[in-house]
Amino acid sequence: MPPIIETRQLHHLYSAGTPFEHPALNGVDFSAQAGEYLAIIGRTGCGKSSLLKLLLGEEIPHSGTVETMSGLVVSYVSQNTDHLRGSLTEFVRTQGLDGSRFRTILRKLDVPREQFEKDLADYSSGQKKKVLLAASLCTQAHLYVWDEPLNFIDVISRMQVEDLLLACRPTLLFVEHDARFCDEIATRRIRIQRE
DSSP: OOOEEEEEEEEEEEESSSOOOOEHHHHHEEOOOTTEEEEEEOOOOOHHHHHHHHHTOOOOOOOEEEOOTTOOOOOEEEEEOOTSSSHHHHHHHHHHHHHHHHHHHHHHHHHOGGGGOOOOSOOOOOHHHHHHHHHHHTSSSSSSEEEETTTTHHHHHHHHHHHHHHHHHOEEEEOOOHHHHHHHOSSSEEEEOOO
């Protein structure tokens, strides 16, 4: 079966405030097959976020290739939760989610029912992250790309995220600094190094 996504000799070039370009990705080669959980591992500044941006189709300077399956649908969870505001009902509508399933997943992540009536702007950072994770898991996609999904998430909820992933079995590409989560979830690691 052909891979969902594949990179060959991928380099990202950035100026870093100087007129010179510096490579952030060191010839990254990998492919993702359906059902894999791929952890992107590397030190700060090695290009993990740049890799995610390239995989999401952002136009940033690079060399090498990114090939995706025809009609690829990606569900992305960003590190940033600041944009969340308005009612949960409106969020469900604008995201095109199954409201019942979405709220069930939020409950599995220990978001109290009474929170559902509040403005998303008033949610804690951890609750906002749970909203994004639940929305992603309710989205039909070929590939799920999560950038530091466990930021602001407590230990019990981290285990609940693991359980949901193991139940849903999405193809997942993620950046996460929680070593235990990577050990429990990742089927393979993609190591990124700077040149």
